Amino acid sequence: MSAQPGERDYDQAGGTAEPALPASPPVQNPLTLVMKIRSPEDYQQLNEMLLQIYSRPPTENDITVALNKIATVHFARFVFLENNTKLAVITTFDHDFERYIADFVDEIGHVFDMLLSHMEGAPPLPVRDHRQEFLEYVREHDMPAIQPFYSAYPTLTVLDILDAADPVSDVG
Amino acid sequence: MAELDLDDIQGLILRGYKMLTARHLILRIDDRDGFKSVLRGLATEEPGTGPSITVAADWNEKPPIGKKPAHCVNIGLTFQGLKALGVPKLESFPVDFVEGAVARAGKVGDTGPNAPENWKGELASPAVHVLLSVSAPDEAELDAVTGELRGLIADRGAATELSCHDGRGLEGDVAHFGYKDGLSQPTIEGAPMAGLVDPLSLAPAGQFVLGHPRIQHPDSFYPVPEPDQLGRNGSYAAFRILEQDVAGFERFLRESAPRVGMSEEMLAAKLCGRWRNGVPVVMSPETDSPDPPIPDDQLNNFDYVARDGGHGYDDRKGHRCPVGSHIRRGWPRSHRVAGGGGHRHRLVRRGLPYGPKYDPAAPDDRPERGLLGLFIGASLVDQFEFLMSEWVNDGIFAAGLGRTKDPILGSNDPADSRFVMPARDGPPAEITGFSQFVTTRGGAYCFLPSITALSYLAELPPA
Numbered sequence: 001m002s003a004q005p006g007e008r009d010y011d012q013a014g015g016t017a018e019p020a021l022p023a024s025p026p027v028q029n030p031l032t033l034v035m036k037i038r039s040p041e042d043y044q045q046l047n048e049m050l051l052q053i054y055s056r057p058p059t060e061n062d063i064t065v066a067l068n069k070i071a072t073v074h075f076a077r078f079v080f081l082e083n084n085t086k087l088a089v090i091t092t093f094d095h096d097f098e099r100y101i102a103d104f105v106d107e108i109g110h111v112f113d114m115l116l117s118h119m120e121g122a123p124p125l126p127v128r129d130h131r132q133e134f135l136e137y138v139r140e141h142d143m144p145a146i147q148p149f150y151s152a153y154p155t156l157t158v159l160d161i162l163d164a165a166d167p168v169s170d171v172g
Numbered sequence: 173m174a175e176l177d178l179d180d181i182q183g184l185i186l187r188g189y190k191m192l193t194a195r196h197l198i199l200r201i202d203d204r205d206g207f208k209s210v211l212r213g214l215a216t217e218e219p220g221t222g223p224s225i226t227v228a229a230d231w232n233e234k235p236p237i238g239k240k241p242a243h244c245v246n247i248g249l250t251f252q253g254l255k256a257l258g259v260p261k262l263e264s265f266p267v268d269f270v271e272g273a274v275a276r277a278g279k280v281g282d283t284g285p286n287a288p289e290n291w292k293g294e295l296a297s298p299a300v301h302v303l304l305s306v307s308a309p310d311e312a313e314l315d316a317v318t319g320e321l322r323g324l325i326a327d328r329g330a331a332t333e334l335s336c337h338d339g340r341g342l343e344g345d346v347a348h349f350g351y352k353d354g355l356s357q358p359t360i361e362g363a364p365m366a367g368l369v370d371p372l373s374l375a376p377a378g379q380f381v382l383g384h385p386r387i388q389h390p391d392s393f394y395p396v397p398e399p400d401q402l403g404r405n406g407s408y409a410a411f412r413i414l415e416q417d418v419a420g421f422e423r424f425l426r427e428s429a430p431r432v433g434m435s436e437e438m439l440a441a442k443l444c445g446r447w448r449n450g451v452p453v454v455m456s457p458e459t460d461s462p463d464p465p466i467p468d469d470q471l472n473n474f475d476y477v478a479r480d481g482g483h484g485y486d487d488r489k490g491h492r493c494p495v496g497s498h499i500r501r502g503w504p505r506s507h508r509v510a511g512g513g514g515h516r517h518r519l520v521r522r523g524l525p526y527g528p529k530y531d532p533a534a535p536d537d538r539p540e541r542g543l544l545g546l547f548i549g550a551s552l553v554d555q556f557e558f559l560m561s562e563w564v565n566d567g568i569f570a571a572g573l574g575r576t577k578d579p580i581l582g583s584n585d586p587a588d589s590r591f592v593m594p595a596r597d598g599p600p601a602e603i604t605g606f607s608q609f610v611t612t613r614g615g616a617y618c619f620l621p622s623i624t625a626l627s628y629l630a631e632l633p634p635a
Contacts, residue, residue, distance in 0.1 A: 024572075027568050069512040094510060095568055099561065102554045103511030106387060127390055132267075155574060157509060163571030166488070 026154035028074060031097070032143040033089040034081065035119045042118035043084045049114060050078055066108035071158050072100060089113065094157045100134060105131055176362040176377055178229040178263040178382070180405045180622045184246045184305070185380055185548055186228035186353065186520050187364040191244065191307040193238050193314045194524045196340040196411065196544060197321070198293055198616070199302035199331040201256040204635040206301075206328030208257065211628035213324060214247060215623050221585075222316050222324050224624060228363055243317045244307040247626070248409055248546075253301030255322075256634055264398040267617070268553040269408055271614035274298075280560035283582040286612035292333025292413065296612035302331065303411050303618050306405050316337075325452030337413060337614075339473075339544040346417045348541050349580065349609075352450030353497050356503060358518045366470035366520070371483035372505060375515040382406045387516050394550045397619075402629070405622035407548055410556040413614035414581075415542040418530035421580075421609045429520075432593070439603075442593050443579045445497035447619025452483050454493035476500065476507040489572075491596040496573050498580040501563045509570045510562075517558045520548040542613070552617055586610045 027151045037043045067073045072094040078087045083084040097104070105112075105128040112134070123133035153161075180185070200209045213221040219332060226244035251270045261528065268276060272287045274296050282288065287386035288296035304321060308314035315368055325331050347353040356377040357367030367443040371562055378386030381398045383404035397403035432439065437460065441447040450471050455461040475484040476493065492502055495507065511517075527541025549555030564581050567573025572592070577584050579591040586605045593601040621629065 025239055047619075070510070071508060072510045072513070099558065100511045101553075102516055106392070106516065157510065157568050157571070159508065159569075159571040163488075 024142055024147060025096055026151040027157055028092050028149075028151050028154070029095070030149050031089070031091045031138075032145065033091075033138060033141050035087050035089075035115070035141055036121065037085055037119050039085055040084070043080070045159050046115065046118045047080070047088060053111075054161070056127055062111055063108065066111065068069050070100070070103055071162070074158055074161075087119075090117075094159075097138065101135055105134065106110075109134075127163045153170060176228070176381065177405060177622075178364070179227050179335075180325075180624055181228045181381055181621070182407070182620050183226040183228045184245050184409075184546065185368050185407045185520065185620060186360060186524065187469075187524070188246050188357065189226075189307045191235065191309050191530065193309070193342045194307045195313055195314055195318050195579055196337040196339075196546065197304040197306075197318065198300055198334045198336070199304060199402050199613045200299040200334055201253060201301045202260055203331075204256060206330035207325075208630045208632060209245075209328050210324055210330050211626050213624035214245065215478055215630060218493070222320055225626065226307075226362065227623060236576065243313050243322070245317065246305045246620070248303040248305075248411065248616075248620050249629075250300055250302070250575050250616055250618055252298050253532070254619065258630055258635060259402070261398045264395065264403070266395060266553065268551075268557060269617050269619060273410065273617045276557065276617075277612075277615070279557050281565040283583065283613065285608070291563060291612070293337060293614055295335070295413070295460045295616055298585070299334060299343060300616050303409075303616055319516075319555045337526065337544050339526045342525050342529055346446050347381065347543060348418050348529075349421055350418075350448045350526070351444050351446060352448065352471075352522050353523070354521070355446070355450055356499065357520060358515065368469055369427060370472045370505075371475055371479055371481070371514075375518060379515050379550055379555070380407055380520055380548065382583055386550065387514060391620045399628070401627075402621065402625045404624070407529065407550055407553050407620045408417045409451065409546040409548045409618045409620055411614075411616045411618055412545045412547065412612065413526075414545060415540055415541065415611040415613045416605075417538075417611070418541065419535040419538060420607065422530075422532065422535065424606055424609070428603050428606070432603060434601070435546065443497060444492055445493050445499035452493070452499075453497070454487050457492040472556065477505075477506045480508070485565075494569050495589070496567060496576055496591060498578050501578050502559065502581075504563070507570065516548070517555055517563070519559060522546045540613075542610070548620070578605075579606070581610050582608065587602075598622075 037046065053061055054061060059112060067128040074092040076091040079090060082087050109126060113126045116125060124130040125138040127134040202397045214225045214602055217224045219530055223245045223530060224476065226241060226246060251265060251272055265309050275287050306314055306317050308317060312355050345352055345354060355368055359365065359370065360380055361377050363377065376386050378384035378393055382394055386392050386394060429439045441453050447453065447459050451460050452464055452471065452474050454476055455466060455474050473483050476487045478486040480483045485492060501517060523543050523545030526544050528539055530541065531537065538574065541599040547556045562569045564578040567576040576590045584606055586607050589604060589606045591603045
């Protein structure tokens with residue numbers, strides 16, 4: 001892998017004008033969003049909906065399409081917890097959720113509308129019209145991780161990694 | 173297609189005036205009813221009421237027919253200004269505007285030397301209520317119109333002028349750093365063409381005018397402040413006074429260019445993303461005078477990714493134009509960015525230089541010079557603040573930039589500043605250790621009310 005600018009202060013620490021190993025925390029952050037499902041019927045509907053979305057090819061999977069476009073989420077998974085009474089959305093994403101909230105609600109707000117319509121204490125919907133309440137709901141339901149958060153590549157964003165894996169150089 | 177009432181929307185939101193001079197008066201409202209009377213006059217075109225607010229209507233269809241107005245007048249009100257006017261339901265305004273430019277300085281890089289405690293013209297004061305802006309083709313007209321406005325304000329004891337900021341275009345439409353300016357503006361659906369043609373999709377009107385559909389969803393709107401006649405057809409602007417250290421920038425070019433084996437002009441072009449004559453680096457990476465030449469009306473007709481039908485260059489790696497260059501950060505076009513990009517974070521930019529032109533023969537003579545600008549959009553947080561925090565003063569929005577900042581506009585610190593110029597063959601050229609060249613000397617977040625809203629404000633119940 002050729003040296004990309006984004007990784008230089010990581011793998012060339014101690015170079016002439018480079019800062020030392022990053023003192024700042026990783027560019028990535030964890031989200032462990034745990035939401036309480038309203039009823040067993042709601043669980044059934046949620047489960048069917050998620051299975052239905054994930055049975056589609058990636059180009060027709062709303063979640064995959066949106067996350068590909070947003071390009072700040074490294075990993076994302078849905079896990080039912082506690083005998084299917086809760087749904088966890090577990091992700092690792094770049095930077096600051098609030099800064100990109102407009103992009104999130106535009107691109108994937110409709111998926112959250114669907115999920116949240118089955119949750120107890122959901123914020124007002126649709127989320128794109130209630131951005132602040134959605135942010136507050138996510139903050140309240142994000143289970144804090146024990147710090148520090150570990151990253152194998154603390155300076156690299158989703159876009160850095162995709163770029164490094166992209167063999168296209170320049171054909172312009 | 174958006175139906176825009178161009179007679180109701182302030183002109184500066186949707187069209188560039190291309191006038192040589194501008195004056196921005198910063199006012200504190202002293203007498204609510206007196207100032208409402210001033211607003212009443214500004215909202216009407218009836219003779220005898222003094223200057224009127226310039227609207228966005230096509231000047232070819234507006235009396236006097238076929239003529240550009242002799243001058244333009246526009247107005248912005250801060251949250252404190254709306255409060256001073258006694259506007260009810262202020263809670264319907266968004267928190268970014270309510271808090272204002274001083275409280276949110278840290279979000280846009282206005283820290284250290286850029287911090288509000290160093291701002292001029294009392295712009296850091298909560299007494300900043302009104303930004304009254306006049307544009308004119310020459311100083312005589314500018315003086316005449318501002319004189320008339322000052323007289324109307326003084327007669328009513330309506331407001332105190334806290335400061336006055338004059339801008340004047342430089343020969344060749346360049347900014348002080350020597351780059352041709354004002355070439356790229358969003359092309360807004362339903363609005364008069366404000367800039368040069370580009371190959372991109374039209375920007376939805378709702379990104380720039382409140383009460384119209386914004387991006388993605390036909391039923392997605394930015395919240396319109398209440399009541400509707402106050403909020404609809406309004407917009408927001410970040411007014412900025414940006415001091416430019418031209419001597420420092422020229423010295424930096426002189427010292428850095430040999431280190432990377434480039435001419436000063438080549439380095440200047442890589443830093444900006446345009447050659448100083450306006451030719452985009454992505455269209456012409458080696459020279460500012462390509463053969464055949466690029467016509468002036470084509471200087472914005474490009475993209476950083478390949479496009480069907482042309483006008484695109486597959487420059488994902490920034491081999492032609494560095495991804496971290498000034499114009500590529502300010503508007504990455506179709507380049508892949510965090511969040512998905514598009515028109516969500518775009519700005520309308522209106523600005524003029526202030527202060528005398530830089531004289532290379534007298535580099536140590538440093539009168540204050542810079543740019544007076546208005547950065548306009550329907551959401552300060554999604555547009556002006558996002559652009560400043562994510563695209564100008566950070567780099568992780570795009571691959572390969574790390575935590576770097578805009579080399580020209582960013583609040584760079586020599587301790588960690590870095591600008592990378594990827595090369596097709598071989599390692600990237602890199603410049604480090606440079607200072608900031610632009611210092612924020614003032615700012616104000618303003619609501620730009622519609623004509624309907626000005627009439628509404630003028631008719632609020634007496635104090």
